[in-house]
Amino acid sequence: xSSDTLNLTLRVWRQxxxxxxxxxxxxxxxxxxxxMSFLEMLDxxxxxxxxxxxxxxxxxxxxxxxxxxxxxxMINGQAHGPDRGTTTCQLHMRRFASGxxxxxxxxxxxxxxxVRDLVVNRSAFDRIIQSGGFVSVNTGNAPDGNSxxxxxxxxxxxxxxxxxxxxxxxxxxxxxxxxxxxxxxKVSQLSILPQGQPERSARVxxxxxxxxxxxxxxxxxxxxxxxxxxxxxSVSHIARLNREYMKAxxxxxx
Amino acid sequence: xxxxxSDTLNSRVPAGPLEQKWDKHRFNLKLVNPANKRxxxxxxxxxxxxxxxxxxxxxxxxxxVKAFCFQDSPRRAHSIAAQGxxxxxxxxxxxxxxxxxxxxxxxxxxxxxxxxxxVYRLAQVANNIIDQCVAQGVPFARExxxxxxxxxxxxxxxxxxxYCRGQTGQQLLLGAYQALMRQVSTGRVKxxxxxxxxxxxxxxxxxxxxxxxxxxxxxxxxxxxxxxxLCTGGYGNVYYLSTNAKGCNVTASWRCHRRGAxxxxxxxxxxxxxxxxxxxxxxxxxxxxxxxxRNDGRVWVPKNKGDHRAxxxxxxxxxxxxxxxxxxxxxxxxPRDISSRAAKERTDAGYGVGESGLAVFLDFRDAIARDxxxxxxxxxxxxxxxxxxxxxxxxxxxxxxxxxxxxYTMGGLWVDYNLMSNLPGLYxxxxxxxxxxxxxxxxxxxxxxxxxxxYFVIPYTIGDYLAGAKHGKLAEDAPECRAALQDAEARITxxxxxxxxxxxxxxxxxLGLLMWDYCGMARTKSGLEATIPRIRALREEFWTxxxxxGESGTLNQSLEKAGRVADFMxxxxxxxxxxxxxxxxxxxxxxxxxxxxDGEAARDDENYSYVAAxxxxxxxxxxxxHREPLVFENVKPSTRSYK
Numbered sequence: 013x014s015s016d017t018l019n020l021t022l023r024v025w026r027q028x029x030x031x032x033x034x035x036x037x038x039x040x041x042x043x044x045x046x047x048m049s050f051l052e053m054l055d056x057x058x059x060x061x062x063x064x065x066x067x068x069x070x071x072x073x074x075x076x077x078x079x080x081x082x083x084x085x086m087i088n089g090q091a092h093g094p095d096r097g098t099t100t101c102q103l104h105m106r107r108f109a110s111g112x113x114x115x116x117x118x119x120x121x122x123x124x125x126x127v128r129d130l131v132v133n134r135s136a137f138d139r140i141i142q143s144g145g146f147v148s149v150n151t152g153n154a155p156d157g158n159s160x161x162x163x164x165x166x167x168x169x170x171x172x173x174x175x176x177x178x179x180x181x182x183x184x185x186x187x188x189x190x191x192x193x194x195x196x197x198k199v200s201q202l203s204i205l206p207q208g209q210p211e212r213s214a215r216v217x218x219x220x221x222x223x224x225x226x227x228x229x230x231x232x233x234x235x236x237x238x239x240x241x242x243x244x245x246s247v248s249h250i251a252r253l254n255r256e257y258m259k260a261x262x263x264x265x266x
Numbered sequence: 267x268x269x270x271x272s273d274t275l276n277s278r279v280p281a282g283p284l285e286q287k288w289d290k291h292r293f294n295l296k297l298v299n300p301a302n303k304r305x306x307x308x309x310x311x312x313x314x315x316x317x318x319x320x321x322x323x324x325x326x327x328x329x330x331v332k333a334f335c336f337q338d339s340p341r342r343a344h345s346i347a348a349q350g351x352x353x354x355x356x357x358x359x360x361x362x363x364x365x366x367x368x369x370x371x372x373x374x375x376x377x378x379x380x381x382x383x384x385v386y387r388l389a390q391v392a393n394n395i396i397d398q399c400v401a402q403g404v405p406f407a408r409e410x411x412x413x414x415x416x417x418x419x420x421x422x423x424x425x426x427x428x429y430c431r432g433q434t435g436q437q438l439l440l441g442a443y444q445a446l447m448r449q450v451s452t453g454r455v456k457x458x459x460x461x462x463x464x465x466x467x468x469x470x471x472x473x474x475x476x477x478x479x480x481x482x483x484x485x486x487x488x489x490x491x492x493x494x495x496l497c498t499g500g501y502g503n504v505y506y507l508s509t510n511a512k513g514c515n516v517t518a519s520w521r522c523h524r525r526g527a528x529x530x531x532x533x534x535x536x537x538x539x540x541x542x543x544x545x546x547x548x549x550x551x552x553x554x555x556x557x558x559x560r561n562d563g564r565v566w567v568p569k570n571k572g573d574h575r576a577x578x579x580x581x582x583x584x585x586x587x588x589x590x591x592x593x594x595x596x597x598x599x600x601p602r603d604i605s606s607r608a609a610k611e612r613t614d615a616g617y618g619v620g621e622s623g624l625a626v627f628l629d630f631r632d633a634i635a636r637d638x639x640x641x642x643x644x645x646x647x648x649x650x651x652x653x654x655x656x657x658x659x660x661x662x663x664x665x666x667x668x669x670x671x672x673x674y675t676m677g678g679l680w681v682d683y684n685l686m687s688n689l690p691g692l693y694x695x696x697x698x699x700x701x702x703x704x705x706x707x708x709x710x711x712x713x714x715x716x717x718x719x720x721y722f723v724i725p726y727t728i729g730d731y732l733a734g735a736k737h738g739k740l741a742e743d744a745p746e747c748r749a750a751l752q753d754a755e756a757r758i759t760x761x762x763x764x765x766x767x768x769x770x771x772x773x774x775x776x777l778g779l780l781m782w783d784y785c786g787m788a789r790t791k792s793g794l795e796a797t798i799p800r801i802r803a804l805r806e807e808f809w810t811x812x813x814x815x816g817e818s819g820t821l822n823q824s825l826e827k828a829g830r831v832a833d834f835m836x837x838x839x840x841x842x843x844x845x846x847x848x849x850x851x852x853x854x855x856x857x858x859x860x861x862x863x864d865g866e867a868a869r870d871d872e873n874y875s876y877v878a879a880x881x882x883x884x885x886x887x888x889x890x891x892h893r894e895p896l897v898f899e900n901v902k903p904s905t906r907s908y909k
Contacts (some may be wrong), residue, residue, distance in 0.1 A: 047545045048548050055550055066815070067816050068815065070821055074512055074513050077347055079436055080337070080344070080346050098655060104656070137339065138450075145447065146447060151326060151445075151725065152721075154398045157397045158356075162408050163408070164412065167406075171431060201403065205405065207400065
């Protein structure tokens with residue numbers, strides 16, 4: 013393997029708090045190994061900032077293996093950076109060129125207020141799940157797992173939707189800050205599986221109402237969300253969400 | 267180095283035949299009247315599989331629950347990263363599985379250092395977990411006819427592992443998270459995200475509350491309750507590099523330990539054999555490649571030292587499939603501790619591959635030739651994708667390079683059969699306790715244990731305590747609460763005021779390297795003896811030379827890390843003391859002095875068949891050892907053989 017290194021200019025959004033003004037700061041970072049992950053590159057920047065007596069850049073991250081959904085970042089205007097199906101923590105510096113300026117911003121959406129620097133508050137997603145994104149089955153009530161067969165192909169589609177990591181890239185990538193891909197992933201998963209049937213109508217109505225209440229925008233079918241989604245959730249689930257919503261509006265017992 | 271207490275810890279395992287213990291015990295547990303449950307409040311710290319399932323289930327029962335996590339949402343706990351699967355003895359494949367066999371495999375896999383009754387209960391409720399998760403809408407893999415699919419996993423010779431592609435932990439956690447969110451919507455659970463537990467509040471000897479820091483605004487909060495349930499995971503990050511999430515830490519457990527809870531078997535750490543090797547000194551974490559890959563991947567190194575040909579150029583007769591050679595009956599599915607040591611043996615002997623020589627191959631050539639690339643992709647697609655992202659190599663074409671890495675910690679706070687620590691009212695669930703995996707955990711059993719504890723054990727056992735607790739409400743400004751709050755405040759002030767020259771991460775890396783080198787895959791008396799003073803010296807330097815920028819009244823990630831590393835500095839010493847005191851090899855604890863002729867772990871059942879539960883006596887002071895003898899009434903401890 014080559015031991016290539018990069019010299020980079022980082023334009024990073026700095027904001028001291030939710031109600032404080034924010035702005036870009038430029039940092040020069042040299043000798044960045046191409047084998048580093050993007051977040052490891054930010055770790056190196058932060059070590060340098062602390063050594064110089066500055067405050068490090070705050071950013072969200074946890075598992076660093078692409079599954080927890082904690083990391084975010086708009087990188088050169090793209091949610092999670094340039095690679096398809098990839099979270100920021102799985103993005104590697106070999107994707108960039110020496111001499112490049114990389115602009116790093118937080119998710120930009122009114123329902124995701126900035127907490128500090130690159131950290132935003134995504135609790136709106138939790139509240140959407142609270143509004144119906146579950147199956148109401150108390151612990152201890154379950155029949156044998158094999159008592160209700162689920163055809164393998166249907167299970168596969170449900171799993172495709174269930175793969176959503178709840179990171180919010182779909183919202184950040186959307187010009188309307190719509191959360192339709194996130195909502196559709198859960199609605200789709202549970203409307204496909206037999207276990208989700210009893211609450212099918214109430215679920216979609218409840219989740220959509222909460223989504224609107226949180227201030228997410230409407231979907232205009234530009235599919236930026238799908239392109240940005242690190243779990244590669246398909247916009248076909250949005251189509252299913254729309255069908256589910258229409259059916260529920262017309263036929264639901266309310 | 268330590269003192270030995272004369273007492274014997276009482277595990278409160280009920281009497282009677284193994285198969286009937288749990289049923290009889292449940293009958294004997296006191297109940298809380300349904301109408302009275304809401305009057306009892308329970309704090310649940312951590313929202314992984316154990317905490318999420320516990321908080322949801324306790325909420326369903328009607329208790330007033332407060333749940334806490336340090337992430338921005340309870341859905342992000344590190345259980346989410348578990349890949350391979352969850353065991354249960356459903357015997358759907360008709361291959362001879364039974365609750366007894368799952369129990370036996372788990373006890374044997376743990377190298378006879380786990381409590382029989384707990385492990386049997388785990389095997390019993392495992393089937394209920396699968397049913398519960400299916401009912402929640404967890405999309406487990408299915409056969410074409412719609413029935414649940416199973417695959418095999420390390421340490422077992424049958425297929426009992428349920429899975430959701432390579433994302434089983436994610437789907438199980440989201441199931442628990444959704445159940446938790448449902449309880450939040452009913453108001454029975456109040457959720458507090460971005461809160462880090464900094465102190466346990468003990469009143470009249472019982473756990474009654476916690477002090478947390480709101481990580482968004484830095485404010486300290488006191489929360490009191492009738493009981494505290496700790497579900498805060500393991501301490502693998504004491505090694506700095508591990509497969510744990512960056513935020514995983516020992517602080518919640520250690521703070522309880524400092525308040526009197528015993529810490530059991532800290533030296534039982536699991537080094538997972540299949541992780542992506544370290545690539546540079548900037549490395550921030552290690553990534554696991556699921557054990558499930560060993561179902562189809564074959565592990566090998568070149569037979570000739572210094573064979574730098576491309577792996578595809580090395581013919582079969584010049585490859586050493588060392589797991590198949592040494593363990594013909596289990597082959598590539600030998601348990602983790604054994605597979606890891608076998609990799610270390612080969613690389614130490616100079617047969618390692620890759621730039622550093624600290625790697626072995628995991629090769630899918632034969633599986634792809636046999637089943638086709640599509641079949642392999644369907645089973646492991648996301649793992650192959652992740653591998654390629656990190657290494658820029660295509661594992662469909664060239665073998666993966668893997669090396670062992672710290673993954674799981676079997677040790678944890680001591681608990682009795684009810685999962686209550688020695689502090690009344692403090693329950694410890696999941697990876698944070700010590701009870702079910704002995705000295706080595708088998709694959710696909712962490713998810714099983716977390717959910718067993720949360721869904722099917724704590725809902726019964728906590729009622730027994732609450733029904734008998736007559737302690738009344740504890741005001742949030744009671745003296746013991748104020749004292750704990752002041753302790754937390756003082757510590758933050760101290761961390762911020764050192765203003766030295768080294769960053770928190772630089773200390774953490776140094777500590778981790780020390781632990782990996784002397785307290786990792788292989789340990790020696792001399793190495794451990796030399797390490798303990800070095801840990802102390804590093805801890806002293808930390809408190810005089812760390813630089814924590816910023817202030818306490820805002821989001822301050824350096825301060826968060828500093829508090830966690832400070833606790834790791836104290837905990838590391840206990841881990842080393844425990845490893846030094848245990849003069850035997852068992853499971854993940856391998857003391858080089860104690861091995862068989864062919865390099866396997868040599869247990870000393872006569873002298874060490876006990877749980878080592880340590881009592882805190884002040885940082886740097888000799889801890890006190892309390893012993894819980896392990897009684898085997900149903901299986902006879904024997905030398906583990908996977909040959």
